[in-house]
Amino acid sequence: MWKDYWCAGTSRSYWLLSGALGVAYVLAMMLEVQLDASTPTPLRVLAAVFPALLILGLAAVEFRRIRNTDELRQRMELEAGMLALAIGVPVLTAIGLLNEAELTGIPFIMGVPILLLIYIAAQVWTHRRYQ
Amino acid sequence: MNNRLRELRAELNWSQADLADQLAVSRQTINAIETGKYDPSLPLAFAIAKLFGLSIESIFSPDE
Numbered sequence: 001m002w003k004d005y006w007c008a009g010t011s012r013s014y015w016l017l018s019g020a021l022g023v024a025y026v027l028a029m030m031l032e033v034q035l036d037a038s039t040p041t042p043l044r045v046l047a048a049v050f051p052a053l054l055i056l057g058l059a060a061v062e063f064r065r066i067r068n069t070d071e072l073r074q075r076m077e078l079e080a081g082m083l084a085l086a087i088g089v090p091v092l093t094a095i096g097l098l099n100e101a102e103l104t105g106i107p108f109i110m111g112v113p114i115l116l117l118i119y120i121a122a123q124v125w126t127h128r129r130y131q
Numbered sequence: 132m133n134n135r136l137r138e139l140r141a142e143l144n145w146s147q148a149d150l151a152d153q154l155a156v157s158r159q160t161i162n163a164i165e166t167g168k169y170d171p172s173l174p175l176a177f178a179i180a181k182l183f184g185l186s187i188e189s190i191f192s193p194d195e
Contacts, residue, residue, distance in 0.1 A: 008157060071172050072160040130163045 009069035018061045025054045029109050055112065076126040083126070084119035091118065134191045137165040139183050154178055 028051045035044055066077045092111055098104040140150050140161075147161040154161070154175065163169035171179065180187045 070156040070160055071175060072163055072169055073157060075169070130159065130168050 008073050009065040009067075011068075014061060014065050018058060021054050021058045021061065025051055025058070025112075028054060032109065033107075051112075072130060076123070076130060079129075080119060080122040080126045083122040084115065087122070088115045088118045132170045132191055132193055133167070134164060136161070136179065136190065139185075139190065140165075150182075153182060 028047065032047050032051065035047055039047075066074060069077070092114065095104065095106050095111075095114070099106060099108075136150075140147070147158045147165070151158040151161045156175065160169065160171075164171055176187050176191060180190055183190065
């Protein structure tokens with residue numbers, strides 16, 4: 001049943017594309033943390049903007065997958081997305097402000113993984129709700 | 132909303148998966164409708180009614 005849930009609306013191209021974008025994002029993040037003030041500015045700008053483009057790509061792939069699912073699953077995705085937004089934005093804001101106040105030192109690049117974890121937890125919750 | 136989906140499905144000896152396949156939805160959707168956790172959209176309600184050869188109101192009824 002869980003396989004049906006997590007694989008709903010997916011295809012081989014979905015897994016290939018999302019996998020490639022995910023790996024590219026991790027590599028881009030690894031490159032990003034290697035850069036310092038001695039790195040040429042155009043390369044630093046590119047390294048800073050590129051992950052955002054990858055996230056947009058991942059969002060587009062996910063959007064297409066959701067459109068291929070049935071109406072209940074679309075509702076569940078909507079609820080999970082809104083829940084993740086409602087919890088994720090305050091959490092990320094709090095982390096940002098705590099960092100600003102130098103009370104925590106959570107790297108900025110952890111924002112996306114944290115949001116992703118909250119989204120997955122929200123999906124599990126909505127899945128159980130309609131079971 | 133109440134419905135007779137489980138009863139109608141049982142009369143034809145269909146599993147939830149059989150019905151889901153015929154309606155091109157997931158088995159979870161059929162289960163959620165049968166247990167009253169989810170009310171189907173109008174197009175899906177029409178598809179269900181057409182499949183069983185009944186009217187929508189003879190399958191679905193509002194809560195009293």
